[in-house]
Structures are given as structure tokens and as C-alpha cells.
Amino acid sequence: MKKGRYVLKRLVRTIPIVIGVTLVTFLILHLTPGDPVRIMLGPYATPENIAILRAQYGLDQPLPVQYLTWLGNIARGDFGTSIRYNRPVTELISDRIGITVLLTLSGLFISVTLGSILGILAALKQNSWLDYLCTFQAMFWISIPGFWLAIIFLYIFGLQLRWVPIAGLTGFVSLILPALTIGLQEEAWFARPMRAEMLGVLNEGYIKAARAKGVRYFQVVVKHALRNVMVPMITMLALRLPWVIAGSVVVEVVFAWGGMGSLLVNSVLARDYPVVQGVLLIIALSVVAANLFADLVYSLVDPRIRVEGGKK
Amino acid sequence: MEELLKIEQLQVAFSTEEGPVEALDGVELTILQGTFHGLIGETGCGKSVTGQAILGLLDNNALIKGGRILYRDQDLLRLSPRKIERTIRGKEIAMIFQDPGSSLNPLFTIKNQIEEAIRLHRKAPAEKREEMVLQALKQVKLPDAENLMYRYPHQLSGGMKQRVMIAMMLACNPKLLIADEPTTALDVSIQAQFIKVLKELKEKLSLTVLYITHDLAVISELCDYVSVMYAGRIAENLSMRDLFKDPRHPYTIKLVNSVLGATTTLDQLEEIPGSVPRLINPPGGCRFHPRCEEAIPVCSQEAPPLREIKANHSVACHRR
Known part of the structure; x- marks a missing residue:
């Protein structure tokens, strides 16, 4: 009961956020200079033709x-028609969204697993060479711009070594480089907090108490410590999701995957309002959804958060 | 009575930013089977370090420089961390800590945490374990144990948490329980309740306990023997009876006289002049000599060894 009410309350609270998101999405585009109709008809269009087309798109x-x-x-599921492609926006997006989701999730997976493992190791071996190495590599990857890293990877592993195809999504092997580019870029965002949180938790009284009771150290780390760093790590996950999506938009363009990224970039250049609005809205909604998900998962991990559900 | 644990010449140093701190400098004490042994001293004198050294739970910057900790004739300091983990902790020696608020994992139910102890150290089928958890909770006089075990630590008061801690550690079935200032963080009324529970357990289970505290009143309620610690050294080992009837070390005498009893008034209360020395640069010789009214020249030059003056009573003082 309490749980149900908490979920409901949290869902209701997302409504104003979603409305705000649509408003911002809409305004950003319509307040930036550039007219899609002029871009489409070219420099020699007559004022009449421009007016007709403008009326047609409202x-x-x-x-x-x-x-x-x-x-x-x-609200009725109609995202409008693309000015540039003259096709429904929902169609354009549904054709490409799978690719973007695949890249985002695989990038996220690499960054979270790699970052968590390195973060835990760094915390367990604090101030050792391993700890310093983890810090160094994290700073290394995070300092390189994503698009540049993608190009370098392509040059080395695609052009020189010929281990992977240089363009397009053609099976699992072609997924490795783009996912790795995003994964390495984002990994520091999980490794650093994981190390810090882990160090904090390992100093807690209940860790010493668990050890005093004879729990094996491995178990202490996995059961008693790791679960206690879950809440901040889930927060980090929700916070980084927009950046991972942004990263995959760029990386996907470099690798010529033809996903939502290239659709977005081309549509922005053409001022194709319905498409840009649609894509931005989908991305924004997925971020809102991720935050909602994080909030709901907290209470599964930490019993102290359940109390918020309502009065006793 | 049989000796259960014997600490000999234990020396522990911590490396800190300001330099090495000699936290323990030749601690000697013997805990007899079936007794409550008090370890008393001012904050920072090394009581907790002694307790944690026994279980190998010292912080990473600690260095054991010498000595032996003999538990049933095996030297715990010579066991590998792995061996201590598997054969000593919980199974033979368990420990409860000062702050009950942080000693229980906030994310697991009371039942889960006590069951973990039972799973580790007692062979019991899964369906019997719940019964054992209940028993453990009832043993420490926790009311409504059937519901309580499904609660999380944050739903319990400090006093209840500390009793859960005892229940959890006793569920391991240890031979020796180290209690590191278990009542310091509790309200006085809750303290009394807690001590009552311990006293009952003492009679029922013939427990052996090393009770670390700075509270002389608590020690006098519970303990059979006492070790008085000062600045990383043992000043005096003696029986509870001798503590009040025949204390020898000037520090012990001051300590006993500084306690407010039912019959003393504030005017009769003695204070110990000066303050506890910082162990980064301890005074030479006897570490108590700067605060001692009976100090003679040799006190500042030579550390007095612990000498036995009668059975179960030894003192480290040049004047005795």
C-alpha cells in the first residue's frame, strides 16, 4: 500500500517536468534564427511559394x-511530418531508435562495469600503484574529446590493423569500437565515485562488526559494502544517462551508423522542426524516465527510503 | 582458573602524518576463563587498540612491533589474516563496538544479520535458524522479538541496537567477547538496562568478557578483574576487590578517588592534575610521572616494569 502510494506520488510529480520539457524543446527551436521553408526552397523561392508552404506546415x-x-x-501519438523527408516523424524515429538504444546501452554497460570494478579495486588497494593507475587511466580517457577518440580508434583498429569495419553497423564486431569509445569516456564517472563511496563505506562500523563476526572479507565487500554504495551509484547512473546519449549521438555520426544522432544533426541543420522536436522530446523523456526509475529503485536497495511513502 | 587469553609485551605503533605514534608500549594482561575482565583508562590510552589488536582488526596504518597474544596457547599475532578470519573471528572471539548506531548494516534486517552469524559458525538446518535468531534476541531481553527481527536497524533505538549487537555476537557462540565501550553512546537509564542484561548473561552462560570502558562505575558492577591502562601501558592489573580496597599505583588511586559515589560529595572528589599525554611524543620513563605527586627522579628516567606483588595483582611503579 505505502509502496503503491509512493510510486503514484512520484509519477504525478513527473507530469510538470514533462510539460516543462516539451515547452523548452519547442522554444529552443522556434526562438533560434533560421527558417525551414527558406532552407528547403532555396535562395530563389518566391514570397508566395514560401507563404503557401509555411501555411501548410502551420x-x-x-x-x-x-x-x-x-x-x-x-498526446495522440502524432509527432508531425518531417519538412525535409516528408515522412511521419514517428516513422523516421522508429527506424533509427534501435541503433541508438543499442549503442547507448552497450556504452553504459561498459562504463558501469569497468568503472565499478576499477573503483572497487582502487578503494581496496588505496594508495597502491593500482589505485594510481586507475586514477591515471580515468583522467586520460575523460580528457579526450569523444569524437576525436572515435576517429583515432577508427584509424588504428579500422584503417591500420583492419580488425573492425570502419563504417556502419554490421554485426557484433562493428559494435566494439563505438561502445568502447563511449564506455571509456564515461567510465571515470563511475570509477571515481565508486572509489570514494567504497572508501567511505569500508570505514563504517558495520564493516568492522561484520568482520568481527567472522564474515569473509570478500563477502564483506560484496554483501555489506557494495550494497551500501548502490544508492549513490544509481544516482550517478541516472545523472550520466543524458551524457551517454549525447556521446552516442556524436560517436554514431563518426562511425556512420545512421541512428538518431545523424537524424538529429541533419534535421538541426535543415531546421526540420518536427523531427528535431520529436528526437529531443524522446531523449528528454528517456532521461525523465531514468530518474523516475532511479528513485523507485532506491527504495528497493535502501529500506530507509521507503518511509517517504506516506504517513505511518 | 584457566587462562583464556594472555597478552604479553604487546607493542603497536600507528604511522600518522605527524610521525609514528606508539599507541601500545608493552601491554600485559591475562584474562581468566569465565571472568569479566575490565580494561579501564582515559580516552586515547590505547584500550580500543588493544581490543582490536586481538582480533586483527587494526586500521591499515597500524604496525604491530612486538609481543604475543596467546589464545589457548596459540599466538594470534602469528596467524595469517586468512586463518584469523576463518578460525578465530566470531567462532572463538567476537567483539561489540562503541557506537551501536553504525555497527549494524542499515540495509539488512536484524534477522538477516543474526542469521549470517549463525550460518557461519553453527551447523543448523535452515528451518531451525529462525528459531535460533528468536532465541538470541530473547536472550538479551528484547521485547516482541517475533516482529523485531524483521525490522531494520534504523527502526530501533540505540539501546535496542546494542542488545541486537550482543545477540548477534553471542549467536556466533564465541568463547571470548570483547566489548569496546558498549555503553558509552547510550543514555544512563539505557546503560543500566544493558548492564543488567550482561549480568544475567554472565550468570547464565559463564561468558568470558573483556570489557573496555572509561567508566569505573560500570566496571565495578560487572567485572571480576581489572587492568588499568595509562598512555599505552598497563599501570596495574588487579582484582575488583583490590581496586577499591588495595589500589597501589598512584594513577589507580587517583582514578578511584575521582569517581563520584553515593556517599562522596563534590568536595571530596579528587581530580587528577594535568592531562593525558599525547602519544606522538610521550614523556620518558614512567609516562605518568609528570602528573604524579609521588614521582622521584628515577620515574622520569626509567619505565617501571610490571611487578607481581601478590596473586593476580601486579603494578608498574617505582615507588611500590
């Missing part, structure tokens, strides 16, 4: 009206 309406129309359509 761009002649006042902004509030445009916003409300868009919002109403989205």
Missing part, C-alpha cells in the same frame, strides 16, 4: 497556437 500561426497544436498531436 508555421504562420502564432507561437502559442503552434505549441498547443503540437502538444495536442503528441
Whole structure:
């Protein structure tokens, strides 16, 4: 009961956030200079033709009206029609979203597992060469821009060594480099907090108490310590998701995967409002969903958070 | 009575930013089977370090420089960390700590944490374990144990948590329990309750306990023997009876006289002049000599050895 109410309350609280997200998404585009119709028709278009096309896409309406129309359509699952491709936005997105999700999740998976393992090792062997090595490699990868790392990887492993294909998604092997690019870039964001949180938890009284009772050290780390760092790590996961998506948008363009990233980049250049709005909205909603998920998972990990569900 | 644990010339140093700290400098004490042994001294004198050294739970910057900790004739300092973990901790010697608030893992139920101890040290089928958890909780007089065991630590008061700690450590079935200032973080009324529980356990289970505290009143309630510690050394080992009837070391005498009893008034209360020395640069000779009214020249030059003056009573003082 309490649990159900907590979930419900938390869900209701996302509604204003989602509305805010749609508003910002809409305004950012419509307030930036550039006209999709002019871009589409080219420099020699007549004013009449421009006016006709603008009316066709509803761009002649006042902004509030445009916003409300868009919002109403989205509520019905209609994201509009692309100005550039002249196809429904939902179609364009559903064709490409799988690729982006695949890249985002595999990048996230590498960064979380690698980061957690390195973070734990660094904490267990604090101030050893291993600890310093973990710090060094984390700083190394995080200091390199993603697109550049992608290009270097492509040059070494694709062009020189020819271990992997240099473009496109053609099976598992072609997934390795893009996922690794994102994974290594993001790994520091999990390794560093993991080390810090782990060091804090390992100093807690209950760790010493567990050891005093005869629990094996490995068990102490896995059962008593690791579960206690889960809450901050889940927070980190939710916080980094937007960055991982942003990273995969860029990396995917470098590797010519043709996912949401290239769709977004091309649509921004063409001021293809419906597509850009649609893509941004999907990304924003997935971030909102990730935060919601994190909030709900906290209470599974930490019994102290359940109390928030309501009065006793 | 049989000797259960014997500490000989234990020396422990900590490396700190300011330099090495000689936390223990030749600690000697013997715990007899079936007795409560008090270890008393001011904050920072090395009581807790002694307790943690026994179980090999010292912090990473600690260095054991010498001595022996004999438990049933095996030297715990010579056991590998792995061997201590598997054969000593919990099974033979368990420990409860000062702060009950942080000694229980916040993410697991009371039942889970006590069951873990039972799983590790007692051969019992899964279905019997719940019964054993209940028994452990009832043993320390926790009310409503059937519901309590499904609670999480944050739902319990400090006094209850400390009793859960005892239940958890006793569930391991250890021969020796080290209690490191278990009542210091509790309210006085809760302290009394806790001590009552311990006293009952003492009679029922013939437990052996090393009770570390700075509270003389608690020691006088519970213990049979006492080791008085000062600045990393043992000043005096004696029986509880002698502590009040025949204390020899000037520090012990001051300590006993500084306690407010039912019949003393504030005017009669003695204070010990000066303060506890910092162990980064301890005074030479007897470490108590700067605060001692009976000090003679030799006190500042030579550390007095612990000498037996009668059975179960030894003192480290040049004047005795």
C-alpha cells in the first residue's frame, strides 16, 4: 500500500517536468534564427511559394497556437511530418531508435562495469600503484574529446590493423569500437565515485562488526559494502544517462551508423522542426524516465527510503 | 582458573602524518576463563587498540612491533589474516563496538544479520535458524522479538541496537567477547538496562568478557578483574576487590578517588592534575610521572616494569 502510494506520488510529480520539457524543446527551436521553408526552397523561392508552404506546415500561426497544436498531436501519438523527408516523424524515429538504444546501452554497460570494478579495486588497494593507475587511466580517457577518440580508434583498429569495419553497423564486431569509445569516456564517472563511496563505506562500523563476526572479507565487500554504495551509484547512473546519449549521438555520426544522432544533426541543420522536436522530446523523456526509475529503485536497495511513502 | 587469553609485551605503533605514534608500549594482561575482565583508562590510552589488536582488526596504518597474544596457547599475532578470519573471528572471539548506531548494516534486517552469524559458525538446518535468531534476541531481553527481527536497524533505538549487537555476537557462540565501550553512546537509564542484561548473561552462560570502558562505575558492577591502562601501558592489573580496597599505583588511586559515589560529595572528589599525554611524543620513563605527586627522579628516567606483588595483582611503579 505505502509502496503503491509512493510510486503514484512520484509519477504525478513527473507530469510538470514533462510539460516543462516539451515547452523548452519547442522554444529552443522556434526562438533560434533560421527558417525551414527558406532552407528547403532555396535562395530563389518566391514570397508566395514560401507563404503557401509555411501555411501548410502551420508555421504562420502564432507561437502559442503552434505549441498547443503540437502538444495536442503528441498526446495522440502524432509527432508531425518531417519538412525535409516528408515522412511521419514517428516513422523516421522508429527506424533509427534501435541503433541508438543499442549503442547507448552497450556504452553504459561498459562504463558501469569497468568503472565499478576499477573503483572497487582502487578503494581496496588505496594508495597502491593500482589505485594510481586507475586514477591515471580515468583522467586520460575523460580528457579526450569523444569524437576525436572515435576517429583515432577508427584509424588504428579500422584503417591500420583492419580488425573492425570502419563504417556502419554490421554485426557484433562493428559494435566494439563505438561502445568502447563511449564506455571509456564515461567510465571515470563511475570509477571515481565508486572509489570514494567504497572508501567511505569500508570505514563504517558495520564493516568492522561484520568482520568481527567472522564474515569473509570478500563477502564483506560484496554483501555489506557494495550494497551500501548502490544508492549513490544509481544516482550517478541516472545523472550520466543524458551524457551517454549525447556521446552516442556524436560517436554514431563518426562511425556512420545512421541512428538518431545523424537524424538529429541533419534535421538541426535543415531546421526540420518536427523531427528535431520529436528526437529531443524522446531523449528528454528517456532521461525523465531514468530518474523516475532511479528513485523507485532506491527504495528497493535502501529500506530507509521507503518511509517517504506516506504517513505511518 | 584457566587462562583464556594472555597478552604479553604487546607493542603497536600507528604511522600518522605527524610521525609514528606508539599507541601500545608493552601491554600485559591475562584474562581468566569465565571472568569479566575490565580494561579501564582515559580516552586515547590505547584500550580500543588493544581490543582490536586481538582480533586483527587494526586500521591499515597500524604496525604491530612486538609481543604475543596467546589464545589457548596459540599466538594470534602469528596467524595469517586468512586463518584469523576463518578460525578465530566470531567462532572463538567476537567483539561489540562503541557506537551501536553504525555497527549494524542499515540495509539488512536484524534477522538477516543474526542469521549470517549463525550460518557461519553453527551447523543448523535452515528451518531451525529462525528459531535460533528468536532465541538470541530473547536472550538479551528484547521485547516482541517475533516482529523485531524483521525490522531494520534504523527502526530501533540505540539501546535496542546494542542488545541486537550482543545477540548477534553471542549467536556466533564465541568463547571470548570483547566489548569496546558498549555503553558509552547510550543514555544512563539505557546503560543500566544493558548492564543488567550482561549480568544475567554472565550468570547464565559463564561468558568470558573483556570489557573496555572509561567508566569505573560500570566496571565495578560487572567485572571480576581489572587492568588499568595509562598512555599505552598497563599501570596495574588487579582484582575488583583490590581496586577499591588495595589500589597501589598512584594513577589507580587517583582514578578511584575521582569517581563520584553515593556517599562522596563534590568536595571530596579528587581530580587528577594535568592531562593525558599525547602519544606522538610521550614523556620518558614512567609516562605518568609528570602528573604524579609521588614521582622521584628515577620515574622520569626509567619505565617501571610490571611487578607481581601478590596473586593476580601486579603494578608498574617505582615507588611500590
